[in-house]
Amino acid sequence: MSSASLVGTLLSLTFIKAAPLIYAALGGTLCERAGILNIALEGTLTVSAFAAALGALATGNVLFGAATGIAAAVLFGMFLGLATTRFNVDHIVAGIGLNILAQGATAAALVLIFGQPGTSPEVPSSLGQHGEVALIIIALLLSLLLDRALMRTPWGLRVRACGENPLAVRSAGLDPRAIRLGATLLGSAIVGLGGVYLSLGELNVYSDGMTAGRGFIALAAIILGRWTPLGACGAALLFGAFSALQFILQRAGIPSELMQAIPYLVTLAAISGIGGKARPPAADGVPLEAP
């Protein structure tokens, strides 16, 4: 393989690997800026990837499948949003519970709906290569858009205020719980695009465990990106590049486990203050007391 085509392959592989991470990290960043610590990203990806494949299989229409995937993600996000804003469930506990729920529900649904464990039947009409490329471009544009919306609009200011000082938001006559819930729903919809990408874009099938911890790597990208959409996108691209390089470096004798470990190691370094301390929004994961 010539070096030019090698670089091209690596670049395209980077974007292919990064796209679902970008969606999950963007959605998670939005939730966390509003003060909802969302560790259910993995579950959201799983549920939306499954629902997207199910919707596409049921109707034969891939766009309907995508819409089903996003709707499932929003519904799933609503569980997290309501549990944390209305019932004062600890954010981490809710996230862990929902991840377990997502894993169990999709595995059980595979058996009950398709009568086979492990994987769904193949989706006849997936988004195809054009769809995959479109979803990658949308991911990059969405990063810019969300960055502007969060940093430069009144809505963004309110969301960020809920993540820093929700009491001040209440003093200003707004309802921080409603704003947090709204951000969680929108954030989950964005994560859902990542799930759609997995089962209808990169592949055309849903299989158990296909999210492969991407929701947690996205958590790492959020931290490394310092809780900004552009930062999260950059970190996701970096992780995508490492996972693209993995194929080459493995042949050079570098163990693939080391490459896979990089996002987690980088996160440990970031929270330990190496390269500047990563500080989350002040009220990230902090429940709101009843008024």
Added chain:
Amino acid sequence: MLLTSANPSETLVQTATLLFPSLAVAFAFRAGLFNIGAEGQLVIGGLFAGIVGAQLSLGPASIPLILLAGLVGGGVWGAIAGIIRSRWEGNEIIATLMLTFLADLLANYLLSSPLRIADAVGSETPLIARSAWLPTMFPHSRLTLALPIGLALAFFLRFLFTRTVIGYELRAVGDAPEAARRAGIDPKRIAFPALAMSGAIAGLGGATIVDGILHRFNTELSPGYGFIAIAVALVGSLEPVQIIAASFLFGALQNGALELQMQAHIPKEIVTCLEGLLIVVLAARRRFSTSAAASA
């Protein structure tokens, strides 16, 4: 039907397996620390136990050494999070979570390259010599001494929390960090031993699975016991002896799931769903929070 299962001792096997990581989660929680990485500590404990167990040929005298290896392995993994929390004030929730994935990768790496021994197959360490297996309590049962060890540990932890100075300090930091600070207990200093101990308890659990059930380390060691353990610890109100009862409840659920699948052809994952829901609902009922601890 859960209790009239064809193999009731299997429920007790699951009870013992869940008891260790659940006590580990509760131990850290009492000190105001959220260890969501019991899963990783359990895996490293099991890995250490598997490696040591495969090397030793001391007969039954190997058993305590194998368990000790698990204790040390899990302890080291917990201690890393402890250092991050104590020294650099890094968030232990994120640290223990990331260390869980690193644990799996480390296990995969060690089994696929330098540790690969002639008779090791793929993702497993060699079989531990039969004489060094953790003894079973009844013939034809998979129930091992893990259960009495876990029960003893639960009572020991209760004693530790209610009757000793270190237990008092741990609880003080967990319940009222500011008051503890004023009383001269440094909450930052406590995080290291608390997470190391918590990890050691989970690691011991991993060792009992390796030496008692699998008789080798296998990368499929745990289907997420460390995460279910968070639910068990909550249901047990973070109190060691109540956690015994909660472990039994979840053990029966897990065993019941297998029976459901085998006898009624209902997918066992339905129970996984139920466990996930239980976690969220119970946390709503208990109304406790990790954020107080995180901001300490």
